[in-house]
Amino acid sequence: MNVTRLKTNPLITPDDVTPYHDNHEVIGVFNAGVAEYQGETLLLLRVAERPISDNPDIVNAPIIDFSSGNRNLKIIELNKQDSKYDFSDPRTIRYQENGATAYLTSLSYIRLARSKDGEEFTIDSEPFIYPETKHETWGVEDPRVTLIDDTYYIQYSAASQLGIGVGLITTEDFQTYERHGLMLHPENKDAAIFPEKINGKYYTLHRPVPKGIGSPEIWIAESRDLIHWGNHQHLLGLSEDGWDSGRIGGGAVPFKTEEGWLEVYHAADKNDRYCLGALLLDLNDPSKVLAKTFEPILVPEADYEVNGFFNQVVFTCGVTLQNRNVRVYYGVADTSMAAADMSIDDILAKLTYLKVPEGGAVE
Secondary structure, eight states, X not given: OOEEEOTTOSSBOGGGSOOXXXXXXXXXXXXXXXXXXXXEEXXXXXXXXXXXXXXXXXXXXXXEEOTTSSOEEEEEEEETTOTTEEOOSTTEEEETTTOOEEEESSEEEEEEEEESSSSSOEEOXXXXXXXXSGGGTTEEEEEEEEEETTEEEEEEEEEETTEEEEEEEEESSSSSOEEEEEEEOSSEEEEEEOSSOBTTBEEEEEEEOXXXXXXSOEEEEEESSSSSOEEEEEEEOOOSSSTTSSEEEOOSOOEEOSSOEEEEEEEEOTTOOXXXXXXXXXXXXXTSEEEEESSOSBOOXXXXXXXXXXXXXXXXXXXXXXXXXXXXXXXXXXXXXXXXXXEHHHHHHHEEEOOOOTTSOBO
16 A cells, blocks of 8 residues: 655654653654644654763663652662663663563653644644642653644543553643543553444543453543543454564544544554554444444555664554544654655555454454
């Protein structure tokens, strides 16, 4: 299929963003939620800042400390020679004994970028959403934005030592907002709320992360009020081998076509190479998968997608639409933002229609 990467890619890089914290460096501006507001395209950037260490043997881990009743940035100093920790992943510090995450190497928050043409962006100097609760002590990440009536629903990953859950915030003007706590408890992420009621119910995609039985796969849940979610159903499973054999999760907010709800999602293989694919869900019952792509619609090929903080990654949290065309905004190599244009008809042509088993889930 024809995929046209923007000539201005990467659109936003760490060099374009001034650190918010003293003695920190911006190592990533990526995985942005997307909204259209008052004639502008808004990117809700995940900005990752890392404390600068002057000692090559010391790794600094940032957290937000609420123990005093106030919000304070705290830096934990860890020695690379400490055999208790595994420092092999640049994103996390894990315990050697059980592989559990001990700390993150950066703190993420959400900052707004604004554009009149969807290509050239100016970036706000202050955070839009910053950690404010005990569920966000390690940061807020990877937002999706759903417009329902005049309200924008922002779903995001809330990270802390308690795990990663899905937070929910609403805004009408991208200046002030209201927090609604966790809409999905840990361990969960990649939530994407559908933009309208379907037969009297709201729906969201989400991705539980099982620690025992099961795999990180796409589920769907429903709600009457957008706050309380239930009737969780498994939607799409991993393949045994291939581009989607490691983990999968919802990407952009699903959008409506005559053929069904179209969802651009992400998947990683067993070597952590991230690509994008597409699902087609039933218009009247989105728990039913009608079709899927068995080959990705976007793979990491450009240098800025292949090389970065975490290599071989394309990851979307949002799209914009114009007639039968879709512009996919996506994070690249956990470092920067890029965008690509593609035709909805080309995506539909890549789909393979499925014989849906009872219950609607596809393995």
